[in-house]
Amino acid sequence: MAKSILEIKQELEGRVGQRVLVTAQAGRKRVAKHHGVLSKTYPAIFVVHVNEGQGQISRISYSYTDLLTQNISIDFEDEEAQA
Known part of the structure; x- marks a missing residue:
């Protein structure tokens, strides 16, 4: 991923609408x-729409600093399919 918040934001803005896999630290281990789908970017956060089964869709928001500090990682599913 990129080295600054501005670069991260610009990369994500170009990928709005793509399917993603977000891996987040949820505790010690x-x-x-x-x-989900990367749905929207804002000045400080980005939003992922997640399917939770039985037709339920929820939204999860993350900050760009989460990516910068590696608290979360994001993988675009179209890149996985090409590999």
């Missing part, structure tokens, strides 16, 4: 993984 727990990891939460969410499949």
